Amino acid sequence: MAVEVTDNEAVFVARRVDARDKATLLRWYGDPAIQATLEDEHRSLAQLRQKVEDLVSCDPYEDCRCVILCQRDSRPIGMAYFMWINWISRTAEVDLMLSPELSHGPLTGYLMMVKTADMAFREFNLHKMYGFIYGDNRRSLRLFQRFMHVEAVLKAYAKRGSRYEDVHVLGALASDYDAFCKKYRQ
Amino acid sequence: MIPAAISTRDAPRMLSFAEAAGKDLRSLFRQYLQPSEEPFFLDIAGPEPRMTYKDFAEYCREDAATWVILRDDQLAGFFLLFDIQPGLELANLDLGSFSSLPAPNSVEAGEWDEALRLASRKAGVSRLQLLALPSQEKKIALCESLGFRPEGALREHFFHRGRYHDMVVLARLEPQRHGG
Numbered sequence: 001m002a003v004e005v006t007d008n009e010a011v012f013v014a015r016r017v018d019a020r021d022k023a024t025l026l027r028w029y030g031d032p033a034i035q036a037t038l039e040d041e042h043r044s045l046a047q048l049r050q051k052v053e054d055l056v057s058c059d060p061y062e063d064c065r066c067v068i069l070c071q072r073d074s075r076p077i078g079m080a081y082f083m084w085i086n087w088i089s090r091t092a093e094v095d096l097m098l099s100p101e102l103s104h105g106p107l108t109g110y111l112m113m114v115k116t117a118d119m120a121f122r123e124f125n126l127h128k129m130y131g132f133i134y135g136d137n138r139r140s141l142r143l144f145q146r147f148m149h150v151e152a153v154l155k156a157y158a159k160r161g162s163r164y165e166d167v168h169v170l171g172a173l174a175s176d177y178d179a180f181c182k183k184y185r186q
Numbered sequence: 187m188i189p190a191a192i193s194t195r196d197a198p199r200m201l202s203f204a205e206a207a208g209k210d211l212r213s214l215f216r217q218y219l220q221p222s223e224e225p226f227f228l229d230i231a232g233p234e235p236r237m238t239y240k241d242f243a244e245y246c247r248e249d250a251a252t253w254v255i256l257r258d259d260q261l262a263g264f265f266l267l268f269d270i271q272p273g274l275e276l277a278n279l280d281l282g283s284f285s286s287l288p289a290p291n292s293v294e295a296g297e298w299d300e301a302l303r304l305a306s307r308k309a310g311v312s313r314l315q316l317l318a319l320p321s322q323e324k325k326i327a328l329c330e331s332l333g334f335r336p337e338g339a340l341r342e343h344f345f346h347r348g349r350y351h352d353m354v355v356l357a358r359l360e361p362q363r364h365g366g
Contacts, residue, residue, distance in 0.1 A: 041273045084230075084231035084232070086231055086233070088235070088345050089232035089344055089350075090345070091231075091232050091343060093231075127342065127350070128341070128342060128343060130340070130343075149341070150338075151338050151339060151341055152338025152339065152340060152355040153337055153338060154337055154355070154357065155335075155357060155359060155363075156313065156359055156363040156364070157274065157276065158274060159273075159274060159275070164363050169340065169355070171340060171343070173341065173342055
C-alpha cells in the first residue's frame with residue numbers, strides 16, 4: 001500500500017510504517033514540542049517505546065488503526081495516524097505529525113494533508129475523516145481548515161496548566177475531497 | 187462518602203438510580219437486543235457490530251460506569267459514563283429510557299440531574315459530553331434542561347439503518363471549567 005505524488009522536483013511517497021521506522025518515530029514522539037501538542041499527558045521514554053511498538057504493529061482491519069509514513073525523496077517528513085477506523089460508518093479519526101527534525105514550509109503540511117486524504121478516501125474507501133485540534137495549535141488549525149470543516153468546538157476540553165483549552169473537531173467527507181480534486185484539476 | 191444509589195420516595199412513583207449489578211446488565215442486554223429505530227449506544231467512533239452478552243457486560247462494567255434507572259423496582263432506563271479520562275476529568279455520556287424520557291424541567295428530570303451529578307462526582311469528571319441524532323429531539327431537550335449546551339454537529343458521522351446521520355454534540359461543564 002503506497003501512494004506516490006510528484007511535483008517538479010521531488011517524489012512524495014506514503015506507506016505503512018514498519019520496524020525500520022521505530023527509531024524515527026521514537027525521536028519524533030520524544031520531541032518536547034510534539035508531546036505538548038499531541039499528548040494529553042506527559043509520557044515517559046518507556047511509555048513512548050511501548051507506544052512506538054504499538055504503532056508499528058497496528059493493523060487497520062484487526063485494530064482499526066494504521067500509521068502512514070510520508071517521505072520526500074526517501075526522507076521521512078511526517079506521519080498520519082488513523083485511529084478508531086469504523087468499518088460500518090466508514091469514518092476514522094486522524095492525527096498528523098510533521099517531522100520536528102526538519103523545517104517545513106506550508107507546502108509540506110499541504111502535501112501531507114493531500115496524501116492523508118488520498119489514503120483515507122482512495123485507499124481505505126472511507127466516507128469521512130475527522131480530527132481533534134487544540135485551540136492553541138493555530139498552525140495545525142490553519143492546515144486542517146484548508147481541507148476540513150470545523151464541525152464542533154468542545155469547550156474547556158483540555159487542561160493546560162491551570163486553565164482549560166477548547167478543542168476543535170474538524171471533518172472532511174469523501175465528497176469534500178472529490179470537490180477539492182475537481183477544483184485542483186481545473 | 188458518596189452513596190452508590192439514590193432514590194426519591196416523595197415522587198408519585200418510586201424512582202431510583204443505582205450502579206448496574208449483574209441482573210441489571212442482563213435486563214439491559216435484553217433491551218439492547220430489541221430492534222429499534224434509534225441506536226442503543228452513540229459513540230463518536232461509530233456503531234459497534236452486535237455485541238454478545240459477554241462483550242456487552244464487559245463494556246458496561248469495565249469501559250463504562252453504568253447506572254440503571256428503576257421505577258417501582260422495574261428497569262426504566264439507563265445512563266452510562268464511558269471513555270472516562272481521569273487526566274482530562276471528562277467522560278462521554280449516553281442515556282436512554284424504555285418508556286419516555288422525562289419532560290424538561292420536570293421533577294423527574296431533576297432526579298436525573300441529581301443522579302448525573304452523583305455519577306460525575308464518583309467518576310471525578312467535570313465535563314460530560316453527549317452525542318445525539320438530530321431526530322432525538324426529546325433527548326436533546328432533556329439534556330439542555332439539565333445544563334448541556336450544543337457545541338456543534340458532526341456531519342454524516344453515524345451510519346444507522348441504511349443511511350448516514352449527523353450527530354449533535356452537547357456538553358455540560360462544572361463551574362470550575364467555565365472561563366477556561
